[in-house]
Amino acid sequence: MPGAAPVPSRWSVLSNTTLGMLLATVNSSIMIISLPAVFTGIHLDPLAPGNVSYLLWMLMGYLLVTAVLVVSLGRLGDMYGRVRIFRAGFVVFTAASVALALTPAGGRAGALWLIGWRLVQGVGGAMLMANSTAIITDAFPPRQRGTALGVNQVAGLAGSFIGLVLGGLLSAWHWQAIFWVSVLVGTAGALWAYRNLRVTAPPPHDVRVDWLGNVTLATGLTLLLAAMTYGIQPYGGHTEGWTNPLVFGGLAAGCALLVAFCAIETRVPQPMFDLRLFRIQAFWAGNAAALLNAIARGGLQFMLIIWLQGIWLPLHGYDFAETPLWAGIYLLPLTIGFIAAGPVSGHLSDRYGAKLFATGGLVLMALTFVGLLLIPVDFHYPAFAVLLLLNGVGSGLFSAPNTTAVMNAVPAAQRGVASGIRATFQNAGMVLSIGLFFSLLIAGLSDSLPATLHGALAAEGVPGPAIDRVTAVPPVGMMFAAFLGYNPLAALLNAAGVLHSLPAATVATLAARTYLPGVLAGPFHQGLVVVFVLAAALSAAGAVVSLLRGGAYIHADEHVHDEQLCLDCDCT
The missing domain is CATH 1.20.58 (Methane Monooxygenase Hydroxylase; Chain G, domain 1)
Incomplete structure (x- = not known):
């Protein structure tokens, strides 16, 4: 048509939607590794009553909002245009990032500001997540869809790994830089989406919101x-x-x-959403396997960060200010393994189906969890790096083929809500995973940390009443103090009125950055064993469910040309 706007290519659409997924998922993990810098930046004491709540909400609030809203926003995309919701997601996300970067206060007021705007940022992230996969499924024919969704999903899940490295780099510079980067990327993504993505199909007239x-x-x-x-x-x-x-x-x-x-x-x-979708074998099995994978994998990042920043790096002589950066660097094998395996498995699943790759990936992940529980807390890094690499490979083998199989199995008109359901299972699994794994870890610490800490302080000549005061601090407070680079023992003994009576050499020992991590190492490993046993069991269960997906399946209305994007597709 003369004067018509140029038609965007499929790969241009893929690049924009992938940027949206990357932005949303990077910010699901960037706070994990940046929390020490954030707490220092807003001058928040990790041991003060109630402050652990701020830490957990900064970490989990974003994930909670995205888990809650992705299905609703996917359905709204089906009704009013996936591209409209997707483009608006960039705007909401970027506006919230500006507010986060301009945090006006410190202390608890600053923490509440950060939590509130992280929740708003999660709304924008949910708008991007819910519609990105559906837009790509619209744009690509079945024979190319696995490759396209593989690229998108690799970017999405790799974003949670990249967020760890990026958070370490940026927080070493300034804690507010983690939000300014989101502003720049979000602005670029919004301009690109409004220029590149177009809705040509009119919205339906007889649709009502449930x-x-x-x-x-x-x-x-x-x-x-x-x-x-x-x-x-x-x-x-x-x-x-x-x-x-x-x-x-x-x-x-x-x-x-x-x-x-x-x-x-x-x-x-x-x-x-139509519950009859769960009658489709490939759909329910793929989503169930994704949920089990998300629960097994979601808490892994949190456990690894606490392990590295709170114990391993201090024991190996790293200063507190350096631990976020080096934790991100030491976790790079996880990202490399995922990025290497994801696109390849997505491409091969177009030819051979999803079952082999998705199931094999979950089996490999289960084996790496077993390996992680067998190595000591003060591990030799090469063995740790190999296990991380193989875990990333397993996650990459599973993700793209499983997503492709789920999206191929649904009618075109329900791709938005199907994408939202898939994202809900994934994000809810992440939140459940952190809650479940963290609860098990604290239970393990509670069983052995008070006695371990009592024995260590008694060996240094600390009086019994003062030891009782120190061991009364909840284990979660001690663990988070170590994670945030803070040794509270001197302050606690000073509050007990005995610090001045201890020899100077004893005070120096108790206040050293290696002392608390050394005490925590044994009890922490006891909790880690339980956590990794559960993760291995969940991955194995996911592999069994993945086997139940049946053969390759593409929904019968695949060739109905009702896409919402004006694309030069090959279907007729």
Whole structure:
């Protein structure tokens, strides 16, 4: 048509949607490794009562929001245009990043500002995640879809690995730099999306929003995941909060609302998503395997960062200011393995199907978790690096083929909500994983840390009443103090009134940066063994589920040309 706008190529669309996924997922992990710099930057004491809550919400709030909203935003994309929602996601994300970079206060006020705008940033991230995969599925024919989704998913999951390295680099410069980078990338992505992606299909006229379904799903997931967040915080003299009535009530109410959501979706005329999709074998098996993989893998990054920054790096002479940077560098094999395997497995799955690669990847991950629980806390790095590399390879082998199989199995009109469901399983699995793994780790620490710390302090000649005061500090506080590069023993003994009476050599020993990590190493390993056993079991279970997906399956309406992008596709 004369004067018509140029038609964007498939690969141009892929590059823009992949940038959106990368931006959203980098910010799901960048805070993990940057938290020490952030806490120092806003002058927040990790041992002060209630401050652990700020740390966990900075970490998990973004993941919670994306897990809650991706299905709703995927459905809205199906109804009003995936490109419209996707482009708006860049705008929301970038605006929130500006607010984060301009944090006006310190202390608890600064922490609340950061948490609030991280939640808004999560809304933008959910808009990008929910529609990126669906746009690509629209754009590419089946024979190229595995490769395209492989690139996109590698970027998406690699973003969570890249965020660790990037967070280490930027926080070594200035903690606010982690947000300014998001501003620059988000602005570029928004300009590119508004210039490059176009919606040509008119929105449907007879579509209604399933408000009751949206509210029950969002509220149910929020209560469930928020209760998990508070369940791993101290409560009423207990090391964890599972006895808190609000936690128990939140878990019960969240589960009840999710059951109600499923009942509602079978009765409303236009459900937020069609539960009949779960009758498709490739769809339910792929999503179940993805959930098990997300739970197994999600807490891994958190455990590895605590392991490196809180124990291994200080024991090997690294200063506190350097630990985020070097933790990111030492985790590079994880990223390299994933990036190397992801595109290759996506391309080969177009020819040979997803089952072999996805199942094999989960088996490989299970074996690496077993390897990680067998090495000591003060490990030799080459063995650790090989295990990380193989874990990344396993994750790459699983991700792209599994995503392709899930998206190929659904009707074109439901790709947005299918993409949202897939992202919900992945993001909810990450939050559940952190809550579950962290709870197990704290349980392991609680069993042995007080006695270990009591023996270590007694050996240094610290009086018994002062030791009792130190060991009364919740193990989660001690662990986070080490993670954030802070040795609180001198301050605690000073508060107990005995620091001045100890020999100078003893005070120097207790205040050294290696002392607390050395005490934590044994109890920490006890918790790690439980965590990695569970991760291996979940990966093995995911492999069994992956085998149940059946053969290669592409939905029967694949060749119906109802894409929302005006693309020069090959279908007829």
